[in-house]
Amino acid sequence: MKILVTGGAGFIGSNFVNLTLTTRTDIEVTVLDALTYAGNLQNLESSEGRYKFVEGDICDSALVDSLVAANDLVINFAAETHNDLSLVAPDKFIQTNILGTMALIKACQKHSIRYHHISTDEVFGDLPLDTLEQFTNDTPYNPSSPYSASKASSDLLVRAWVRSFGLKATISNCSNNFGPFQNSEKFIPRTVRLANAGLKPKIYGQGLNVRDWIHVDDHNRGLWAIIDKGRIGQTYLLGTNNQRTNLSVVKLVLEYFGLPSDHFEHVEDRAGHDQRYAIDSSVTQKELDWHPELGRFEEQLAQVIPYYLNDDVDISTISHSGHTNLNT
Numbered sequence: 001m002k003i004l005v006t007g008g009a010g011f012i013g014s015n016f017v018n019l020t021l022t023t024r025t026d027i028e029v030t031v032l033d034a035l036t037y038a039g040n041l042q043n044l045e046s047s048e049g050r051y052k053f054v055e056g057d058i059c060d061s062a063l064v065d066s067l068v069a070a071n072d073l074v075i076n077f078a079a080e081t082h083n084d085l086s087l088v089a090p091d092k093f094i095q096t097n098i099l100g101t102m103a104l105i106k107a108c109q110k111h112s113i114r115y116h117h118i119s120t121d122e123v124f125g126d127l128p129l130d131t132l133e134q135f136t137n138d139t140p141y142n143p144s145s146p147y148s149a150s151k152a153s154s155d156l157l158v159r160a161w162v163r164s165f166g167l168k169a170t171i172s173n174c175s176n177n178f179g180p181f182q183n184s185e186k187f188i189p190r191t192v193r194l195a196n197a198g199l200k201p202k203i204y205g206q207g208l209n210v211r212d213w214i215h216v217d218d219h220n221r222g223l224w225a226i227i228d229k230g231r232i233g234q235t236y237l238l239g240t241n242n243q244r245t246n247l248s249v250v251k252l253v254l255e256y257f258g259l260p261s262d263h264f265e266h267v268e269d270r271a272g273h274d275q276r277y278a279i280d281s282s283v284t285q286k287e288l289d290w291h292p293e294l295g296r297f298e299e300q301l302a303q304v305i306p307y308y309l310n311d312d313v314d315i316s317t318i319s320h321s322g323h324t325n326l327n328t
């Protein structure tokens with residue numbers, strides 16, 4: 001099978017390519033990536049020489065059309081993904097996340113190519129802190145930020161193309177990922193790098209917001225389950241039930257580095273900051289026989305932290321990234 005992986009030089013996409021090329025022998029991979037600040041070919045170092053790379057924009061319809069026509073499947077990771085940035089510079093989010101998706105699905109429809117759309121649980125908005133409620137396939141869309149609104153829009157376009165034009169598509173909405181190669185603008189790598197440098201990690205408000213963490217490899221194995229066994233037109237929720245407050249994640253990182261548990265700084269909360277995410281993936285797990293393979297969140301985190309310790313990221317670019325605030 002020939003697959004086109006858009007956004008394959010970013011965090012989740014590069015892990016997907018690396019996992020695919022080590023676990024599947026029957027797949028030819030082409031990566032299409034615009035190499036924005038979030039894309040980095042070094043993430044694909046372990047796959048060097050085993051994939052084709054095309055530098056380009058998913059909004060470039062002519063380029064997309066020719067690449068789609070030459071493949072059997074398109075899996076779309078390409079997106080603007082930083083919530084904070086979407087509050088100060090939303091235009092690019094609308095462009096890439098909505099119009100880029102449209103260019104891809106139009107080409108997939110034209111050439112009758114299977115399309116898988118990567119999305120987020122943030123399309124559902126948030127849940128109150130004091131309930132045990134989880135997102136399900138029946139939860140209405142209620143996005144809070146320009147980022148999540150653009151992702152919600154793209155999901156709806158895909159659904160409309162399935163219904164109106166018979167597009168052979170599936171969608172997945174996944175919870176917060178962590179793992180190697182995540183950009184330092186995001187909560188876990190940023191916290192790890194700051195703590196490693198002896199600096200105080202920043203935390204929005206009281207830090208009681210809850211995120212439902214999934215290791216990127218569990219996410220990517222879920223994506224293969226959908227590609228292999230998913231039903232066309234279906235939306236699959238992916239998550240591994242690791243709900244933690246931001247405060248508790250910061251404290252775990254501090255403990256890893258032997259720092260005092262109060263070695264962090266509270267900063268003003270982000271506008272529209274979602275309270276709690278929690279995803280019920282039981283339907284996906286049952287239908288596709290996909291189950292998380294990795295252990296407890298705390299153990300996974302301890303294995304991921306070392307990925308962020310020995311590279312050449314300049315710590316000063318993290319504390320002064322130009323975004324409105326500091327956590328995802």
Ligand SMILES: NC(=O)c1ccc[n+]([C@@H]2O[C@H](COP(=O)([O-])OP(=O)(O)OC[C@H]3O[C@@H](n4cnc5c(N)ncnc54)[C@H](O)[C@@H]3O)[C@@H](O)[C@H]2O)c1
Pocket residue numbers: 006007008009010011012013032033034035036037038039040056057058059076077078079080081082096100118119120121151173174175176177178182183
């Ligand atoms: N990170 C998470 O926790 C999470 C959770 C659920 C879903 N998602 C979704 O997964 C997907 C990937 O997220 P990520 O965290 O890996 O993002 P990322 O920001 O790390 O990577 C995005 C990649 O897309 C590329 N890109 C951006 N605009 C492009 C364009 N116009 N044309 C071609 N390439 C372009 C970038 O260069 C980069 O390589 C996104 O759709 C995101 O919404 C992310």
